[in-house]
Each structure stands twice: as C-alpha cells, then as structure tokens.
Amino acid sequence: MSYFKKSPWIIHYDATSCNGCDIEVLACLTPMYDVERFGVINTGNPKHADILLITGSVNEQTKEAVTNIYNQMPNPKVVVAVGVCACSGGVFRECYNVYGGVDKVIPVDVYVPGCAVRPEAIIDGVVKGIGALEAKYTEYKESKKAGTKS
Amino acid sequence: MDNILSIIIPALAFIIGAPLVGGFLSGADRIISARMQRRVGPPIWQSFFDVFKLLQKETVVVRPSQNVFIVFFLVFVIFTGVLFFTGGDLLLVIFSLALASIFLVLAGYKGSSPYSFIGAERELLQIMSYEPMVLIMAIAFYMVTDSFNVCEIMSHPVSLVTVLPGVFAGFLFILTIKLRKSPFDLSTSHHAHQEIVKGVTTEYSGRALAMIEIAHWYELVLILGFIYLFFAQNIVLGVVAALAAYFLEILVDNSTARLRWQWMLIGAWVVALIFGGGNILALYLMR
Numbered sequence: 445m446s447y448f449k450k451s452p453w454i455i456h457y458d459a460t461s462c463n464g465c466d467i468e469v470l471a472c473l474t475p476m477y478d479v480e481r482f483g484v485i486n487t488g489n490p491k492h493a494d495i496l497l498i499t500g501s502v503n504e505q506t507k508e509a510v511t512n513i514y515n516q517m518p519n520p521k522v523v524v525a526v527g528v529c530a531c532s533g534g535v536f537r538e539c540y541n542v543y544g545g546v547d548k549v550i551p552v553d554v555y556v557p558g559c560a561v562r563p564e565a566i567i568d569g570v571v572k573g574i575g576a577l578e579a580k581y582t583e584y585k586e587s588k589k590a591g592t593k594s
Numbered sequence: 595m596d597n598i599l600s601i602i603i604p605a606l607a608f609i610i611g612a613p614l615v616g617g618f619l620s621g622a623d624r625i626i627s628a629r630m631q632r633r634v635g636p637p638i639w640q641s642f643f644d645v646f647k648l649l650q651k652e653t654v655v656v657r658p659s660q661n662v663f664i665v666f667f668l669v670f671v672i673f674t675g676v677l678f679f680t681g682g683d684l685l686l687v688i689f690s691l692a693l694a695s696i697f698l699v700l701a702g703y704k705g706s707s708p709y710s711f712i713g714a715e716r717e718l719l720q721i722m723s724y725e726p727m728v729l730i731m732a733i734a735f736y737m738v739t740d741s742f743n744v745c746e747i748m749s750h751p752v753s754l755v756t757v758l759p760g761v762f763a764g765f766l767f768i769l770t771i772k773l774r775k776s777p778f779d780l781s782t783s784h785h786a787h788q789e790i791v792k793g794v795t796t797e798y799s800g801r802a803l804a805m806i807e808i809a810h811w812y813e814l815v816l817i818l819g820f821i822y823l824f825f826a827q828n829i830v831l832g833v834v835a836a837l838a839a840y841f842l843e844i845l846v847d848n849s850t851a852r853l854r855w856q857w858m859l860i861g862a863w864v865v866a867l868i869f870g871g872g873n874i875l876a877l878y879l880m881r
Contacts, residue, residue: 447650450643478633480624483640488787491654491799494647518652518799581650 448494448520448577451483452570455493455517459510460542461500464560465527469497471563479567490516495573497566501529501542507549514550520580522573524554526566531555601680608679608815609672616811617641619818623844630848641811645804653800656705661802663701668809670694675816681745684732691816695721698794698806702781705797713793717781719855723862724768730870731820734761737877748826755824755835760873762824766839767865771858772817775847778858785852 458466472479473486487493490513502510514523525546528534533544546552553576556569621638628635637643655661674690677683695717702714736742738757739750747754755762771778779785782793790796795806818836825832853861 447643447647451640451647475632478628478635480628480636481634483636483643485784486787487784487792489792489796491797492792492795492803494651516654518654520651584652 446578446581448581449574451485452494452574452577453485453487453492454495454497454570455487455490455513456497457499457510457513459498459500459502459506459530459546461527461529465499465530465558468560468563469499469526469566472566477563477567479570482571484570490514491518493517494521494577495570496521496523497526497570498523498530498546499526501533501536501539501544502546502549503542507543510546510549520577520584522553522577522580523550524556524569524573525552526556526569527561528557528559531557534559604679604681605676608675612675612815613808613811616814617645619814619840620811623840626841626844627848630845641807645807648799648804648807649801651800653802655802656707656797660701660704660797661805663697663704664798664802664805664809667694667697667701668805668812670697671809671812671816675812675819678744678816678819681743681748684735684742684744684747687744688728688732691813692721692725694809694813698809701798702794705794707797709791710794710796712790713781713796716790716855717794719859720771720774720778720781723778723859724771726863727764727768727866727870730866730874731761731765734758734870734874734877735823737874744823747823751827753825753827753831757877758824758873760869760876764865764869764873765820765824766842767869768862769817769821769839770843770846771862773814773843775843777846777850777853779847779852780855780858783852 456466456469471477490496496514496517498510500506514521523546525531529536530546533539533542536542537544543549554569554572556565558565618638620641621636624640625635625638653661670690671694674687674694677690678687699714699717699721702710702717732742735747735754735758738752738754739747741747774780774782776783776785780793782795784792795803798806818840821836821839822832825835
C-alpha cells in the first residue's frame with residue numbers, strides 16, 4: 445500500500461508568473477479551503493516535496509531554477525502546471541522573452557488551466573497529481589526491484 | 595530476576611509505546627493548531643501517514659555517510675529515554691540527551707548546504723540556551739531528594755512542584771526551545787522556509803527524514819516525562835500536568851512570531867538565573 449495519497453507534500457515555485465496564480469495557491473492553505481485536511485504541507489524544500497506546483501510561463505532566468513528544483517526532488521515526484529501561463533504560455537505565448545509553458549523545460553503530469561486559476565481547480569489538480577504520484581510510485585518500486593536504478 | 599524484569603518491562607514499554615504516543619500527540623498538535631487558526635486540520639493519524647510515506651520515498655544523499663549521524667541521533671534519543679523510564683541516573687539522562695542533540699547538529703553540518711549550516715548553528719545556540727536550566731533542574735532535584743536517581747526522585751514523599759515552583763516555571767520556558775516551537779523555532783520549522791528552507795533537516799529526505807521524525811516523537815515523550823517528574827506523587831495529576839504543558843506549548847506556538855537568537859539566548863539564561871537560581875537560593879537559605 446502506498447501512503448502518498450495520505451500525505452502529499454508540496455513545493456510551490458513562481459516561474460515568472462504575475463502573482464495571480466501564486467496568491468490562489470496560497471489561498472488553498474487558508475481556513476476557507478484548508479488543504480491540510482488532506483495532509484498537504486507547503487514545504488519549501490525540494491528534497492522533502494512530492495508535488496511541484498509551478499506558475500508562470502518560464503523564461504531564461506527561471507529555467508535553471510525550475511530544472512534545479514525538479515532534479516533535487518526525490519522519486520517519485522509529480523509536476524503540476526498551475527494556470528494557463530504554465531500550461532501553454534497563455535497570452536504571453538508568442539512573446540520573445542518566454543519559453544511558453546513549463547513542459548518546454550521539465551515533464552509535466554497535470555495541467556490546471558485558468559487565469560487566475562480558481563483554488564477549487566488547484567485542489568482538483570493536486571488530487572489528480574496524487575493519482576499520478578501513485579502510478580509513479582509503482583513504477584519506481586518495480587524499477588528498484590529490477591535493479592535498473594543505480 | 596525481578597530486578598531484571600523491572601528494567602526490561604519499562605524499557606520495552608518505552609521503545610514500543612513512545613513512538614505511538616509521540617506520533618499521536620504530534621497529530622493532536624496539528625489538529626489543535628488548525629482549530630486555533632479556524633481550520634479543520636488533518637486526521638489525528640497524519641504524523642504516522644507522513645512517516646510511512648517518507649519510508650516509501652527515495653533517500654537522496656549529498657554524501658553517503660551523512661545518514662549515519664541520523665541513526666546515532668535516533669539511537670541515543672532511545673537510549674536516553676530507556677535510561678529515564680527505567681529510573682536511571684538523571685545526570686546521565688541529561689548528558690546523553692545532549693549527545694543525541696549534538697549528533698543532529700553534526701548531521702546538519704554534514705549536509706554541507708548553507709541552509710543546513712545555519713540550521714546546525716542555530717541548533718547549537720538552542721542547546722546552549724536550554725542546557726543551564728536543565729542542569730539547574732537536576733541540581734534542584736538533588737537538593738530536595740538527596741539523589742540523582744530518577745527512581746528515588748519519583749518516590750519522594752512531597753510533590754516536587756510545591757518546593758520547586760521557580761524551577762518548574764523555568765523548565766516550562768525552555769520546553770518551547772527544546773520542542774522547537776515558535777517563538778524559538780529557529781533551527782528547523784515548516785514556517786521558516788522563506789528564511790532557512792528547513793534548517794538542520796534540509797538535506798535529509800526519505801528514510802533519514804522519517805528517522806528524524808521518529809526521534810522527535812521519542813524526544814517529545816521523554817521531555818513530557820520531565821514535566822511528569824514534578825508531579826510524580828500522583829500519577830493522574832502528573833499525566834494531566836504533562837498534557838497541559840504540551841497544550842500550553844501549542845498555544846504559545848500559535849500566538850507568537852519567531853524571535854532572533856540573541857533574544858532566545860538572553861531570555862533563556864535570564865529565566866534560568868532568576869527562576870531556577872532564585873529557587874535554589876531560597877532552598878539553600880531555608881535549610
């Protein structure tokens with residue numbers, strides 16, 4: 445049995461977002477929505493986190509930070525792109541100074557659209573992320589058993 | 595034979611029972627904190643879910659040897675608890691607890707990241723802050739009961755809190771530092787992640803972090819055991835007092851902001867001097 449669905453710890457990174465989605469992410473932790481009911485903790489430390497929430501369309505400056513955080517997270521891990529900028533670049537998609545979407549830099553598991561995204565949608569996205577996390581855990585366990593992981 | 599059994603039974607009870615009680619208490623802590631903030635909070639078993647999850651997660655290391663320190667931290671915390679609950683020497687209990695904390699500090703230094711360095715330094719400052727008061731407590735116990743043995747301190751006819759109210763107040767103050775609760779959650783805290791990420795435990799993940807959590811559960815039970823010592827003549831009163839002290843810590847945790855380490859060090863030493871030292875002085879003069 446996997447305990448990931450009982451205690452998904454989250455790290456939140458703002459990759460050139462306008463702060464709209466970030467405020468909605470933090471709103472999930474307030475008494476109104478209280479995601480700690482599901483065991484969610486906002487850790488701020490990639491080495492303790494299971495789910496990476498990224499907002500914004502990622503540019504040259506934040507690319508390194510995003511990949512760095514992703515690489516520091518222990519397996520199994522899941523990435524949730526929060527907001528339309530993180531999903532596809534949104535209205536900034538054609539801009540010369542953004543990559544346009546988190547999936548241009550690291551693999552994304554769940555896309556949560558919206559501008560700014562509603563807290564209900566973020567919670568829904570995290571729950572979908574937990575599903576992906578469970579699948580990745582089974583994968584990780586099998587790869588460890590097979591000895592393919594060094 | 596009876597003598598051996600009287601050591602083995604409490605030792606086993608502590609080794610098996612303390613993580614259950616500690617995990618349950620830290621789950622209750624999170625629910626009570628949530629209710630104080632008008633939230634619903636996680637289920638009471640949340641701390642156990644967290645640890646089981648961490649055991650299933652990959653353990654990433656900076657250096658392969660770093661987790662050795664965490665193992666020693668856990669082992670010495672358990673050793674300290676066993677000494678205490680089998681009625682051993684209080685001085686040895688205090689110093690082996692200090693040794694356990696030093697292993698956590700060394701683990702922080704071994705992590706070799708700026709955040710775990712700051713965390714380790716602050717952990718050292720925390721040890722420096724609470725240690726005088728703990729020693730004063732041991733001396734005060736000796737002055738009243740003529741013994742450093744936990745067993746004999748517990749069987750003293752008079753409730754210790756009636757003769758040592760100052761020492762008890764001082765110990766309540768350092769309890770906040772020892773449990774790493776706000777305003778003294780300097781070395782590691784979920785709330786300080788903008789400042790020091792996760793302090794001492796920044797570089798620890800998976801099984802190592804799970805071991806740190808379990809060690810904290812053991813530590814919590816051990817520290818509440820110290821509170822119990824003050825009320826040991828009445829078992830019910832002792833347990834109620836320990837739980838009340840823990841509730842007080844949660845209340846303080848939720849109503850204060852993190853202080854700078856200078857305030858912690860000065861505050862703890864002044865409290866130890868006035869409450870602890872004053873109490874000892876009064877005992878000495880009244881002899």
